[in-house]
Amino acid sequence: MRWQFCSMRCLDAFSRVMTRLIGLQEDAVVDPTxxxxxxxxxxxxxxxxxxxxxGMERPLADYGKKDVLRLIEVVVDAYQAHMIEEHERLAVKERAYFEARLSRQPGSSGGLR
Structure with a gap:
Protein backbone atom coordinates (compact mmCIF):
# COMPACT_ATOMS: atom_id res chain seq x y z
CA MET A 1 0.00 0.00 0.00
CA ARG A 2 1.32 3.43 -0.92
CA TRP A 3 0.24 6.61 0.85
CA GLN A 4 0.20 10.04 -0.78
CA PHE A 5 -0.04 13.28 1.18
CA CYS A 6 -0.92 16.78 0.09
CA SER A 7 1.84 18.35 2.16
CA MET A 8 4.63 17.70 4.65
CA ARG A 9 2.31 18.98 7.36
CA CYS A 10 -0.21 16.23 6.60
CA LEU A 11 2.56 13.64 6.37
CA ASP A 12 3.92 14.72 9.76
CA ALA A 13 0.46 14.62 11.35
CA PHE A 14 -0.18 11.14 9.95
CA SER A 15 3.22 9.98 11.12
CA ARG A 16 2.56 11.21 14.69
CA VAL A 17 -0.81 9.47 14.79
CA MET A 18 0.56 6.21 13.46
CA THR A 19 3.54 6.32 15.81
CA ARG A 20 1.18 6.62 18.77
CA LEU A 21 -1.15 3.91 17.46
CA ILE A 22 1.58 1.33 17.03
CA GLY A 23 3.29 2.33 20.25
CA LEU A 24 6.70 3.33 18.94
CA GLN A 25 6.82 6.30 21.29
CA GLU A 26 5.12 5.13 24.46
CA ASP A 27 6.85 7.80 26.51
CA ALA A 28 6.03 10.63 24.09
CA VAL A 29 4.83 13.79 25.78
CA VAL A 30 2.46 16.15 24.03
CA ASP A 31 3.81 19.69 23.94
CA PRO A 32 1.80 21.98 26.22
CA THR A 33 -0.34 24.72 24.71
CA GLY A 55 11.63 25.55 54.74
CA MET A 56 13.50 26.37 51.55
CA GLU A 57 16.61 24.60 52.83
CA ARG A 58 14.86 21.22 53.05
CA PRO A 59 15.73 18.88 50.17
CA LEU A 60 12.77 17.27 48.44
CA ALA A 61 14.01 13.88 49.65
CA ASP A 62 13.31 15.02 53.22
CA TYR A 63 9.65 15.86 52.53
CA GLY A 64 7.19 13.57 54.23
CA LYS A 65 4.17 12.10 52.46
CA LYS A 66 1.94 14.84 53.89
CA ASP A 67 4.31 17.54 52.60
CA VAL A 68 4.47 16.03 49.10
CA LEU A 69 0.70 15.62 48.88
CA ARG A 70 0.21 19.25 49.96
CA LEU A 71 2.79 20.40 47.41
CA ILE A 72 0.90 18.52 44.67
CA GLU A 73 -2.38 20.01 45.85
CA VAL A 74 -0.97 23.55 45.80
CA VAL A 75 0.38 23.16 42.26
CA VAL A 76 -2.69 21.40 40.83
CA ASP A 77 -5.09 23.88 42.45
CA ALA A 78 -3.17 26.88 41.07
CA TYR A 79 -2.90 25.27 37.62
CA GLN A 80 -6.59 24.43 37.48
CA ALA A 81 -7.65 27.84 38.79
CA HIS A 82 -5.68 29.52 36.03
CA MET A 83 -7.12 27.21 33.35
CA ILE A 84 -10.69 27.82 34.58
CA GLU A 85 -10.16 31.58 34.68
CA GLU A 86 -8.70 31.57 31.18
CA HIS A 87 -11.49 29.39 29.77
CA GLU A 88 -14.10 31.68 31.32
CA ARG A 89 -12.34 34.73 29.87
CA LEU A 90 -12.31 33.12 26.42
CA ALA A 91 -15.98 32.12 26.74
CA VAL A 92 -16.95 35.74 27.45
CA LYS A 93 -14.90 36.90 24.46
CA GLU A 94 -16.42 34.25 22.16
CA ARG A 95 -19.95 35.03 23.34
CA ALA A 96 -19.44 38.72 22.60
CA TYR A 97 -18.09 37.85 19.15
CA PHE A 98 -21.03 35.60 18.28
CA GLU A 99 -23.58 38.05 19.67
CA ALA A 100 -22.08 40.79 17.52
CA ARG A 101 -22.23 38.56 14.44
CA LEU A 102 -25.80 37.56 15.21
CA SER A 103 -26.88 41.17 15.67
CA ARG A 104 -25.51 42.06 12.22
CA GLN A 105 -27.66 39.41 10.51
CA PRO A 106 -30.83 40.65 8.83
CA GLY A 107 -34.00 39.97 10.85
CA SER A 108 -32.03 39.20 14.00
CA SER A 109 -33.62 39.86 17.35
CA GLY A 110 -30.09 40.18 18.76
CA GLY A 111 -28.41 38.28 21.56
CA LEU A 112 -27.93 34.62 22.34
CA ARG A 113 -30.24 32.76 24.65
Whole structure:
Protein backbone atom coordinates (compact mmCIF):
# COMPACT_ATOMS: atom_id res chain seq x y z
CA MET A 1 0.00 0.00 0.00
CA ARG A 2 1.32 3.43 -0.92
CA TRP A 3 0.24 6.61 0.85
CA GLN A 4 0.20 10.04 -0.78
CA PHE A 5 -0.04 13.28 1.18
CA CYS A 6 -0.92 16.78 0.09
CA SER A 7 1.84 18.35 2.16
CA MET A 8 4.63 17.70 4.65
CA ARG A 9 2.31 18.98 7.36
CA CYS A 10 -0.21 16.23 6.60
CA LEU A 11 2.56 13.64 6.37
CA ASP A 12 3.92 14.72 9.76
CA ALA A 13 0.46 14.62 11.35
CA PHE A 14 -0.18 11.14 9.95
CA SER A 15 3.22 9.98 11.12
CA ARG A 16 2.56 11.21 14.69
CA VAL A 17 -0.81 9.47 14.79
CA MET A 18 0.56 6.21 13.46
CA THR A 19 3.54 6.32 15.81
CA ARG A 20 1.18 6.62 18.77
CA LEU A 21 -1.15 3.91 17.46
CA ILE A 22 1.58 1.33 17.03
CA GLY A 23 3.29 2.33 20.25
CA LEU A 24 6.70 3.33 18.94
CA GLN A 25 6.82 6.30 21.29
CA GLU A 26 5.12 5.13 24.46
CA ASP A 27 6.85 7.80 26.51
CA ALA A 28 6.03 10.63 24.09
CA VAL A 29 4.83 13.79 25.78
CA VAL A 30 2.46 16.15 24.03
CA ASP A 31 3.81 19.69 23.94
CA PRO A 32 1.80 21.98 26.22
CA THR A 33 -0.34 24.72 24.71
CA UNK A 34 0.37 28.38 25.42
CA UNK A 35 -2.55 28.34 27.88
CA UNK A 36 -1.07 25.33 29.71
CA UNK A 37 2.35 26.98 29.86
CA UNK A 38 0.74 30.10 31.33
CA UNK A 39 -1.02 27.91 33.92
CA UNK A 40 2.31 26.32 34.84
CA UNK A 41 3.79 29.78 35.35
CA UNK A 42 0.77 30.74 37.45
CA UNK A 43 1.51 27.78 39.74
CA UNK A 44 5.06 28.94 40.47
CA UNK A 45 4.21 31.61 43.06
CA UNK A 46 1.92 29.34 45.15
CA UNK A 47 4.53 26.59 44.90
CA UNK A 48 7.24 28.97 46.08
CA UNK A 49 5.06 30.18 48.95
CA UNK A 50 4.42 26.61 50.08
CA UNK A 51 8.08 25.58 49.86
CA UNK A 52 9.06 28.74 51.78
CA UNK A 53 6.50 27.91 54.46
CA UNK A 54 8.00 24.48 55.14
CA GLY A 55 11.63 25.55 54.74
CA MET A 56 13.50 26.37 51.55
CA GLU A 57 16.61 24.60 52.83
CA ARG A 58 14.86 21.22 53.05
CA PRO A 59 15.73 18.88 50.17
CA LEU A 60 12.77 17.27 48.44
CA ALA A 61 14.01 13.88 49.65
CA ASP A 62 13.31 15.02 53.22
CA TYR A 63 9.65 15.86 52.53
CA GLY A 64 7.19 13.57 54.23
CA LYS A 65 4.17 12.10 52.46
CA LYS A 66 1.94 14.84 53.89
CA ASP A 67 4.31 17.54 52.60
CA VAL A 68 4.47 16.03 49.10
CA LEU A 69 0.70 15.62 48.88
CA ARG A 70 0.21 19.25 49.96
CA LEU A 71 2.79 20.40 47.41
CA ILE A 72 0.90 18.52 44.67
CA GLU A 73 -2.38 20.01 45.85
CA VAL A 74 -0.97 23.55 45.80
CA VAL A 75 0.38 23.16 42.26
CA VAL A 76 -2.69 21.40 40.83
CA ASP A 77 -5.09 23.88 42.45
CA ALA A 78 -3.17 26.88 41.07
CA TYR A 79 -2.90 25.27 37.62
CA GLN A 80 -6.59 24.43 37.48
CA ALA A 81 -7.65 27.84 38.79
CA HIS A 82 -5.68 29.52 36.03
CA MET A 83 -7.12 27.21 33.35
CA ILE A 84 -10.69 27.82 34.58
CA GLU A 85 -10.16 31.58 34.68
CA GLU A 86 -8.70 31.57 31.18
CA HIS A 87 -11.49 29.39 29.77
CA GLU A 88 -14.10 31.68 31.32
CA ARG A 89 -12.34 34.73 29.87
CA LEU A 90 -12.31 33.12 26.42
CA ALA A 91 -15.98 32.12 26.74
CA VAL A 92 -16.95 35.74 27.45
CA LYS A 93 -14.90 36.90 24.46
CA GLU A 94 -16.42 34.25 22.16
CA ARG A 95 -19.95 35.03 23.34
CA ALA A 96 -19.44 38.72 22.60
CA TYR A 97 -18.09 37.85 19.15
CA PHE A 98 -21.03 35.60 18.28
CA GLU A 99 -23.58 38.05 19.67
CA ALA A 100 -22.08 40.79 17.52
CA ARG A 101 -22.23 38.56 14.44
CA LEU A 102 -25.80 37.56 15.21
CA SER A 103 -26.88 41.17 15.67
CA ARG A 104 -25.51 42.06 12.22
CA GLN A 105 -27.66 39.41 10.51
CA PRO A 106 -30.83 40.65 8.83
CA GLY A 107 -34.00 39.97 10.85
CA SER A 108 -32.03 39.20 14.00
CA SER A 109 -33.62 39.86 17.35
CA GLY A 110 -30.09 40.18 18.76
CA GLY A 111 -28.41 38.28 21.56
CA LEU A 112 -27.93 34.62 22.34
CA ARG A 113 -30.24 32.76 24.65
Missing amino acids: DMEIAAMHAALAPLGDYVASI
